[in-house]
Every structure is written in structure tokens, then in C-alpha cells.
Amino acid sequence: MKPRVLSGMRPTGALHLGHYHGALKNWVRLQDEHECFYFVADWHALTTHYDDHADLERNVYDMVVDWLAAGIDPDRATLFIQSRLPEHAELFTLLAMGTPLSWLERVPTYKDQMKALTGRDLATYGFLGYPLLQAADILIYKAAFVPVGEDQSPHVEITREVARRFNHLYGKGQTVLPEPATLLTETAKLPGLDGAKMSKSLGNDIAMREEPAEVERKVRRMPTDPDRVRRTDSGNPERCPVWRFHKLYSDVDTRAWVVKGCTTAGIGCLECKQPVIDAILREQQPWRERAETYLANPKHVHWIVEVGTERARTMARKTMREVRDAMGLNY
Numbered sequence: 001m002k003p004r005v006l007s008g009m010r011p012t013g014a015l016h017l018g019h020y021h022g023a024l025k026n027w028v029r030l031q032d033e034h035e036c037f038y039f040v041a042d043w044h045a046l047t048t049h050y051d052d053h054a055d056l057e058r059n060v061y062d063m064v065v066d067w068l069a070a071g072i073d074p075d076r077a078t079l080f081i082q083s084r085l086p087e088h089a090e091l092f093t094l095l096a097m098g099t100p101l102s103w104l105e106r107v108p109t110y111k112d113q114m115k116a117l118t119g120r121d122l123a124t125y126g127f128l129g130y131p132l133l134q135a136a137d138i139l140i141y142k143a144a145f146v147p148v149g150e151d152q153s154p155h156v157e158i159t160r161e162v163a164r165r166f167n168h169l170y171g172k173g174q175t176v177l178p179e180p181a182t183l184l185t186e187t188a189k190l191p192g193l194d195g196a197k198m199s200k201s202l203g204n205d206i207a208m209r210e211e212p213a214e215v216e217r218k219v220r221r222m223p224t225d226p227d228r229v230r231r232t233d234s235g236n237p238e239r240c241p242v243w244r245f246h247k248l249y250s251d252v253d254t255r256a257w258v259v260k261g262c263t264t265a266g267i268g269c270l271e272c273k274q275p276v277i278d279a280i281l282r283e284q285q286p287w288r289e290r291a292e293t294y295l296a297n298p299k300h301v302h303w304i305v306e307v308g309t310e311r312a313r314t315m316a317r318k319t320m321r322e323v324r325d326a327m328g329l330n331y
């Protein structure tokens with residue numbers, strides 16, 4: 001039996017290269033050695049954007065298409081949508097009864113997001129409950145591993161505490177809800193075009209399915225070392241966001257060519273950017289091909305999600321029967 005992995009993403013719409021290199025690439029890789037459950041955390045999207053649901057459905061399916069395009073294999077991984085499984089809400093409710101408020105209030109993302117998302121109403125019960133809903137997502141499938149970025153590891157930590165407390169209160173010496181472990185994704189960080197974190201709202205992203213001409217245009221317009229004003233000025237790659245793309249996309253020889261060419265003004269910035277453009281286009285090619293077949297047949301995508309959701313439901317229902325039994329709610 002392969003160990004079970006579970007992870008979710010909020011449906012932000014079509015994914016960009018930051019999502020791919022930060023998470024999705026790892027999800028694809030994990031399929032070889034693990035039983036993988038990947039889901040669309042659409043309720044989690046509502047915790048911060050409850051009044052902004054107009055594009056939800058499109059965002060959900062755009063994201064699923066990108067998962068499939070990246071190489072998530074529906075024959076090996078179970079793909080599903082959180083809101084189709086009310087069992088998650090039931091477990092969330094039952095866990096909520098015994099979860100101290102202070103555990104949720106002290107989660108670092110709670111205060112951080114309050115500061116970061118200034119335009120949003122985050123003074124809601126749903127937003128405070130975000131990590132507990134995440135705990136329910138994880139525990140209901142008895143996942144052994146949760147692959148997440150570093151920012152999410154406090155949520156897995158609280159999941160472990162919640163499980164421990166549940167087992168202590170209701171388990172009668174048995175482990176009803178196993179504690180999951182974080183599987184930290186160590187990835188080469190890909191910044192946005194301007195060197196800040198890649199994000200669609202900052203307009204510094206390249207979509208996974210960005211048109212080739214757009215990829216070329218965007219990379220050609222990337223800022224470079226600010227001190228390299230003229231072609232004859234030498235530059236310092238460490239001050240240049242293009243260099244960070246080379247670190248991810250280029251081989252040793254190309255990187256040596258960049259360092260030498262940049263520091264001696266031997267190459268121009270457009271010349272330096274060309275291997276990055278080529279590498280991105282090469283990387284996108286198989287995604288484009290796979291996406292095309294799925295986009296030509298949206299019913300197939302719905303079917304994949306349907307099958308995954310029913311597979312998940314079988315497991316979620318089984319856990320809920322055990323949870324209700326343990327809590328004496330089996331009447």
C-alpha cells in the first residue's frame with residue numbers, strides 16, 4: 001500500500017508558472033510513489049472572497065484543466081471538489097466543538113492575511129475557521145502526508161493538534177484520526193517578472209497556458225539590473241530577475257555564458273533573455289497539447305472530477321461513520 005497524500009488549492013483560475021514550480025510539479029512527481037488525493041478548495045476561496053463568487057465555476061475548471069495539463073493523471077490521482085463533499089463540513093462542525101479559539105487566533109496566517117488583504121472583510125467566522133476546515137479536509141482522508149509550501153505548515157501543525165485532541169477525547173485508546181505529516185515542497189523559487197512573488201493580481205505572471213507570443217513579449221519587457229542602463233554598461237546578475245529565471249531554466253553552460261556576458265557587457269539583455277524564452281516555450285509545449293484535448297472535450301474533465309468526487313466520498317463517509325461512532329452519535 002502506497003502512503004496517502006492529500007493536498008488542495010484554492011481555485012484562483014488559470015495557474016501560472018509560480019504555481020507550477022511551487023506546487024504542481026511536486027504533485028505530479030508524488031503520483032509515482034503515493035496514493036494521491038488532490039482537490040479544489042472552493043470553500044476556502046470563499047473564506048476570503050465570500051462576496052466574489054461570480055467566476056468561481058470557471059476558476060475551478062480552469063484550474064483542473066491546468067492540473068491535467070501539467071501531468072496529473074486521473075488514472076492514478078483522485079481529483080475532486082471540496083464543496084461536493086458535505087462530509088468535510090460535518091467533520092469541521094464536530095471538530096469545532098472542542099477546538100479552543102486561541103488555537104485559531106494564534107495561527108500566523110490569520111494575522112498576516114489580515115494585514116496583507118486590506119481590502120477584504122476578514123472579520124468573519126469563516127476566515128477564523130480556515131485552518132480548522134483545512135484540518136477536516138486532511139483528517140477525513142486519513143492522509144499520511146500533506147505537500148504544502150512553508151506558509152501552510154502551521155495549518156498542518158494545527159491539524160495534528162486537533163487530531164491528537166480528538167483521539168484523546170473520543171478514541172478510547174484508539175487512533176481514530178491519524179496525525180498527518182507535512183511534506184515541505186523544496187522548490188527552486190520562481191519569482192514574478194519583476195522579481196516580486198509571482199501573482200496574477202500583481203500582473204507579473206506568465207500563465208501556464210500563456211500564448212507563445214505573449215511569453216516572448218513579457219520576458220522581453222522584464223526589468224533587468226537597474227544599473228545596466230546602456231548596452232555598454234556591465235551588469236550584476238544577482239540584481240536581475242532574469243537571472244533567477246536562468247537559475248531555474250538554464251543549464252550550467254548557459255548560466256556561465258550569462259554571468260560572463262553580463263559582467264563584461266559582452267551580451268545584451270535581450271540576447272540574455274532568449275534562452276529563458278525558449279526554455280519556457282519548451283516547458284509549456286506538452287501542457288498546451290494536453291490542455292487542448294481536454295478543452296476540446298469539457299465533458300471529459302467533468303467526468304474525471306465526478307469519478308474522483310465519488311471515490312473521495314466513499315472514503316469520507318467511512319471516516320465519518322467512525323467519527324460519529326467514537327463521539328456516540330451513531331443513534
Ligand code: TRP
Nearest residue numbers: 006007008009010041044134137
Ligand atoms: N490552504 C491551502 C492553500 O491556500 C489550500 C488547502 C485547503 C489545503 N485545504 C487543504 C492544502 C488541505 C492542503 C490540505 O494553499
Ligand code: SF4
Nearest residue numbers: 225235240262269272
Ligand atoms: Fe540581467 Fe542578463 Fe541583462 Fe545581466 S545580461 S542584466 S543577467 S538580463
